[in-house]
Amino acid sequence: MRITLHVWRQPNATAPGKMVKYEVPNVNPEMSFLEMLDVLNEDLIAKGEDPVAFDHDCREGICGMCGAMVNGVAHGPLPATTLCQLHMRHFKDGDTLYVEPWRARAFPVIKDLVVDRSPFDRIIAAGGYISASTGSAPDGNTLLVSKDSSDRAMDAAACIGCGACVAMCPNASAALFTGAKISHLGLLPQGQPERDTRAKAMVAQANAEMFGSCTNIGECEAVCPKEIKLDVIARMNRDFIRSSLAGR
Amino acid sequence: MELNSKSPDGPIETRWERHRFHLKLVNPANKRKYTIIMVGSGLAGGSAAATLGELGYNVKCFCFQDSPRRAHSIAAQGGINAAKNYHNDGDSIYRLFYDTVKGGDFRARESNVYRLADISVDIIDQCVAQGVPFAREYSGYLDNRSFGGAQVSRTFYARGQTGQQLLLGAYQALERQVGNGTVTMYPRTEMLDLIVIDGRARGIVTRNLVTGKIESHMADAVVLGTGGYGNVFYLSTNAKGSNATAIWRAHKRGALFANPCFTQIHPTCIPVSGEYQSKLTLMSESLRNDGRVWVPKQKGDKRDPAKIPEDERDYFLERKYPSFGNLVPRDVASRNAKMVCDEGRGVGETGLAVYLDFRDAIKRLGESTIKERYGNLFDMYERITGENPYRTPMRIYPAIHYTMGGLWVDYNLMSTIPGMYVIGEANFSDHGANRLGASALMQGLADGYFVLPNTIGDYLASEKFEKVDASHPAAREAEAKVNESVRRLLSAKGTRTVDSYHRELGKIMWEHCGMARNANGLKTALQQIPELREQFWRDVKVLGTGEELNQSLEKAGRVADFFELAELMCLDALERNESCGGHFREEYQTPDGEAARDDEHYAYVAAWEFAGAGKPPVLHKEPLTFEYVHPSQRSYK
Secondary structure (H helix, E strand, C coil): CCEEEEEEECCCCCCCCEEEEEEECCCCCCCEHHHHHHHHHHHHHHCCCCCCCCCCCCCCCCCCCCCCEECCEECCCCCCCCHHHCEHHHCCCCCEEEEECCCCCCCCEEECCEECCHHHHHHHHHHCCCCCCCCCCCCHHHCCCCHHHHHHHHHHHCCCCCCHHHHHCCCCECHHHHHHHHHHHHCCHHHCCCHHHHHHHHHHHHHHCCCECCCCCCHHHHHCCCCCCCHHHHHHHHHHHHHHHCCC | CCCCCCCCCCCHHHHHHHHHHHCCCCCHHHHHHCEEEEECCCHHHHHHHHHHHHHCCEEEEECCCCCHHHCHHHHCCCCEECCCCCCCCCCCHHHHHHHHHHHCCCCCCHHHHHHHHHHHHHHHHHHHHHCCCCCECCCCCECCECCCCCCCCCEECCCCCHHHHHHHHHHHHHHHHHHHCCEEEECCEEEEEEEEECCEEEEEEEEECCCCCEEEEECCEEEECCCCCHHHHCCCCCCCCCCCHHHHHHHHCCCCEECCCCEEEEEEECCCCCCCCCCCCECCHHHHHCCEEEEECCCCCCCCHHHCCHHHEECHHHHHCCCCHHHCCHHHHHHHHHHHHHCCCCCCCCCCCEEEECHHHHHHHCHHHHHHHHHHHHHHHHHHHCCCCCCCCEEEEEEEEEECCEECCCCCCECCCCCEEECHHHECCCCCCCCCCCCHHHHHHHHHHHHHHHHHHHHHHHCCCCCCCCCCHHHHHHHHHHHHHHHHHHHCCCCECHHHHHHHHHHHHHHHHCCCECHHHHHHHHHHHHHHHHHHHHHECCCCCCCCCCHHHHHHHHHHHHHHHHHHHHHHHHHCCCCECCECECCCECCCCCECCCHHHHCEEEEEECCCCCCCCEEEEEECCCCCCCCCCCCCC
């Protein structure tokens, strides 16, 4: 397969960037998208050109480190699939692909396709946890959790923090990410004591990081590689309003 | 050098409790005066950093990824063992201890393993309290499944994402401490050397991967939780970034490296599809419950598997191991797959794969039952290979996925450098020569939540620490050394990329120090590796500078360390003239082809000391004694 790539190249956070065209003539349909970038990089190094920087680690769709816009869609065209699990057989010989980093004010570009997602860590640090210091826990079975709650909590907990939701949202909102953690913990009995303060603190932090507001467009749900549902945003809004009305 | 394991004696059930009582304590008000460096943020490192922060220590935590939540613990699928006996099926702490010592083929320390089994029950409680969404029964109680050959149901799980959920639990606890100001996180920062002052670990030299800045961080103790070294083989199930640099550079500063040749190979991975292959993906072992493993009887038979009639198929595991069949343990299944491929009967484009066929199971149970059991795995397989395993047999091949070896530690998890602790996969301690399924998560969290936070206080309370800062000559020397190695890598300006060297090293290791080893092969490898390493330093091509985000430079440093570690692995494998667990020496097998252990001569931990560049490493031995679980032969026929 022959693929034509237009890749966003930006040497560092402050330098201007631009799209650069590359031909990759030797693409095997069995390659993953990232393996195609590996091959491109090997060719670039051989020619003495700076390879394309991109984030990646586990390459099995669970660490959440990889991600780029492919023809305007976060993680590319295949539903429920991270970039590392997207294989080239889903493209055609001769295709032209535009590859760009996540675009959001809160995620500044570090280099090429690498962006700074540290705002996500700060949202979690603001309240995305249950305060259970090591050693204080009672026996696991003293607390019953209905299978339904547990399953729904797990659905929300599947978030890998890749940032595709933010990148795809026209408002660059982090509502799906924040809502997923609020839902995961808020659906469990262990999460009840801190439910109000958690929602309030996490939403406030997301706003402080300059993520946009949610206007229920649903692009986030459409590109989420873990199929997190929009319900988590409704739950976040409900918990946030509840905490505000509680007047604490 | 005398290796003192500090392993307590007396009744094994109370060893940890008695040992803990005798450990010195740090006054709560004094804890914040101590700084502890934590390198790595996976299950071991993340849980340790969080717990040390909760206790009040001043913690600095480093990871090379952009967030601590990315650590490779996240990829563990199956589950975590705990001897809760919730199913009343005869499980107990003693049974988990027994299974682990035996599963490790009698090459682990009994005291450590008992403590691990003992703590396993507390881990589940802790994780439930944190909100880890473990699978539940309809009654609301915690669900379990059986796993990896155990005869009891003791594996707790969160769908096929147990590692992810446990890591997120530790990560959230860690971020809570970041919010509280007890832990400072340094993401995208890589440890490149250890600073040793007056014989004690007092800091690390790091490189900021974004700016390239090389600097020293000082502390009263240093903890490494940096994972395993499976990527020495280039292709493994490890994440691309997983590396041995932190433990290797600590080794060169005086930490002994134990049992480096003990690596584990997982039989059910998706095979290599071409030269560009960057990593291998593991499929849960549970598939072998219903799938049948076979290859064509005929060499080089390239027909569509559906067109190969029944009598021309060789179900080699069922044929050779009639009683265990497709369910033989990991090492046996892996070795046999390699054997049939070596005979030229492998399948697929590369000939390096065997079939795992569900045709008969689908016929017997129906497609819907198979879908219910393995649906997510079948989907994953299809996503990667583009083939539908309901219609055509899966192709699988073994791959490296865990390393039992690691830095030597005593019962307190302290290395041979005072003040430097090693936890999780990075140490050698609990799994002997072979790790059981669902035990890696257990060990990482046991070390991080419960063992290290207790033992590190004893060291801090027993020692006096004069104030040191980055201007100390030892820090300056370590920084200069790091700068020099960066400069050398950038100035070689050779002809070949880092990856091309890494791939070549991986091939040597896989060929000679992989699933089956022999003295000739190991000697060949010991000749090839130094040659290739010299060529690497002369001829590697790393573009760009050290003062920017430079992923080729990061890789180059890691591969340079893999070269040296690879040599030690081969040396250790050559020295161990027996077969045990994941270490199979072809010269040492029983007449029916099983591993032949030699307890009389090799019941020890091989701990290697770095003797200086270009000098042969020195072997130290920690003898292993078995007071409770008596060595016996494993058999599966």
